[in-house]
Amino acid sequence: MTSPTPLRFHVPEPASRPGGKPDFSGVSIPKAGSVRRPPVDVAPEEIRDLAYSIIRVLDHEGQPIGPWVPDLSKDELVAGLRHMMTLRTFDARMQMAQRQGKTSFYMQHTGEEAVSCAFRIALGPDDMNFPTYRQAGLLIAHDYPLVDMMCQIYSNANDPMKGRQLPVFYSSRKHGFFTISGNLATQFVQAVGWAMASAIKGDSRIAAAWIGDGSTAESDFHAALVFASTYKAPVVLNVVNNQWAISTFQGIARGGSGTFAARGLGFGIPALRVDGNDYLATYAVAKWAIERARLNLGPTLIEYVTYRAGAHSTSDDPSAYRPKHESEEWPLGDPVIRLKQHLIAAGAWSEERHKQAEAEILAEIIAAQKEAESFGTLHSGSKPSARDIFEDVYAELPPHLRRQRQQIGV
Amino acid sequence: MPRMTMIEAIRSALDVSMQRNDDVVVYGEDVGFFGGVFRCTQGLQQKYGVSRCFDAPISECGIVGTAIGMAAYGLRPCVELQFADYMYPAYDQIVSEAARLRYRSAGDFTCPLVIRMPTGGGIFGGQTHSQSPEALFTHVAGLKTVVPSNPHDAKGLLIAAIEDPDPVIFLEPKRLYNGPFDGHHDRPVTAWAKHELSEVPEGHYATPLGKAVTRRTGESVTVLAYGTMVHVALAAVEETGVDAEVIDLRTLLPLDLETIAASVAKTGRCIVVHEATLTSGFGAELTALVQEHCFYHLEAPVMRVTGWDTPYPHAQEWDYFPGPARLGQALRNIMEAG
Secondary structure, eight states, X not given: OOXXXXXXXXXXXXXXXXXXXXXXXXXXXXOTTOXXXXXXXXOGGGGGGGXXXXXXXXXTTSOBOSTTOOOOOHHHHHHHHHXXXXXXXXXXXXXXXHHTTSSSOOOOOTTOHHHHHHHHHXXXXXXXXXXXXTOTHHHHTTTOOHHHHHHHHHTOTTOTTTTOSOTTOOOBGGGTBOOOOSSTTHHHHHHHHHHHHHHHXXXXXXXXXXXXXXXXXXXXXXXXXXXXXXXXXXXXEEEEEOSEETTEETHHHHTTSSOSGGGGGGGTOOEEEEETTOHHHHHHHHHHHHHHHHTTOOOEEEEEEOOOOSOSSTTOOGGGTSXXXXXXXXXXXXXXXXXXXXXXXXXXXXHHHHHHHHHHHHHHHHHHHHHHHHTXXXXXXXXXXXXXXXXXXXXXXOHHHHHHHHHTTO | OOBOOHHHHHHHHHHHHXXXXXXXXXXXXXXXXXXXXXXTTTTHHHHHOTTTEEEOOSOHHHHHHHHHHHHHHTOEEEEEOSOGGGOGGGHHXXXXXXXXHHHHTTTSSOOOXXXXXXXXXXXXOGGGSOOOOHHHHHTSTTOXXXXXXXXXXXXXXXXXXXXXXXXXXXXXXXXXXXXXXOSOTTSOOOOGGGSGGGBOOSSOOOOOTTOOEEEEOOSSEEEEEOTHHHHHHHHHHHHHOOOEEEEEOSEEESOOHHHHHHHHHHHSOEEEEEEEESTTSHHHHXXXXXXXXXXGGOSSOOEEEEEOSSOOOSTTHHHHSOOHHHHHHHHHHHHHOO
């Protein structure tokens, strides 16, 4: 009788931990321009390889190469660069405001600016995003007032959310930005429902769902893929793989599947993987998926390969769970620097203009911050009314809430 | 006036609502072509087409999650969860999302959604087809919870729920689908046709949410009931001869406290009945409210007659079910107390 083999329990580990050397040798990066661009009506089974590759447009010198080079004018690209710079500066100022005690919490986008800024430009004005907490580029690239964003972050008297939501949990129907939830992944399946509604009504609006690598493990993600696949919903399913879910590396949610994009294949959903730090590639892939949705060809799953260069939020310190200088080693670089480099190479931008733009943006954000702070911050100045606690629970105040409101005398 | 079973009345409410408003869509597991396992949606797909009434994958999270997205879009989805016992995968979507869209977005997004689900036992459904989870909904700010006890109310309340601007949990006592069950499981089944509340107008009418109704006027004790327990209460009162006032709450939230308080102030005694488990059940809320609002009128402690704090058993269903014998004993006890 042979003795049985003892079973082994497997827990994936990242390539490197604090104290170790950053190691991205496992991230295979194809050459810019090397991935083919299929027609939008391609059968999903014919592009299975695209779920395992990375679509890239900008090469190391900032030159756009290959079939995915998008049709964006120099002015549009300069505007895109300014959106990303605005988001980065906005983040820096709000991070500092949190450290100064002006608000309770903040979440930065550092390194991921291209994803939401480029996607917004590809989308139509009547479409709807169902974002997570790290897509404020969808608002900034759609001219949502910075002052309103800051008032939300400060939970002050002018907070459009009336002080009810955590900082950065914005909402603006007018700007195609669905109210953010802290319960991860719930929005992913709601986006599919919104898209189904548009199709039921015979309208032409589409939805965009957003989720991070870690939250794809939630059942809502899988339900969203089933419903999107079954009803061919006009929705773009965006997975932002920034490598880290707080302290948990992406391998814990991904498991044995090679990529997050590959999750779409079993559902018959075309899946693309794109360099999320390449503004041009991100825009081009978004455009492809959006066109599919508009042409009644159904959903597309996109994995944006990027890197969260900062902390998850103001409440964690990444040096406790990953090598301190890991972000500097990220092989896909920085989205702002890469687009800047491209525009300079194309003769549409210069170091001087960049510096000047940085100064203008900083001045604009400081002015917005001054105005926002004139309406109060979390712990000083004017606040939303205690009355606002009771409003909007229902369309009409029911008797039991009326009694409770009377108890606190407002 | 036509007579309808509860199933026919619910179907009629859906039909009338879909007829009046193109934005009303109906879906769920087995809901489309087949018309639902309890037949509540029979014929709706044939009449309104597959884009208004369709089958859904077996994913309560997906059904409710997509319905929230549709409601945010501007539709009026009325989805079916096949059994209330199956709602748990959808609970995050119901509690964290449907209930809070209006609040967290300061009215920027709203969720006019109805989630229908058959509730309660008495059909030998075992622990996964018999639960009464109403307290899990009444505990959540932003939801309304409705439990009809008869065909006439079922139709009017469902129409009101579909027209309501906020999410409504619509619990359908499945033991009442085909007849007014009074808890006497060993007697022949009664059909709705003989019951006055099976007279249901064919057209549109809405029964306002948040209004209770007194089913029997009495002077000695107030019985607060909803769903199946309304019929059990009426039987127990009849059999004991206690002059009880039986109030059918119809909507648990918002609750018609005025009707309850006026009745208990008159009778001085109160029994709360429900089929759900006792501890932290909706009866606990009712008992506390009666105590807060009627304390100086009370002549005896408020009593609760409920299901036991156990999972719903299969073979021992009738030992679990709070039938007329248990309620009858409570009626006699409360009249001797105080």
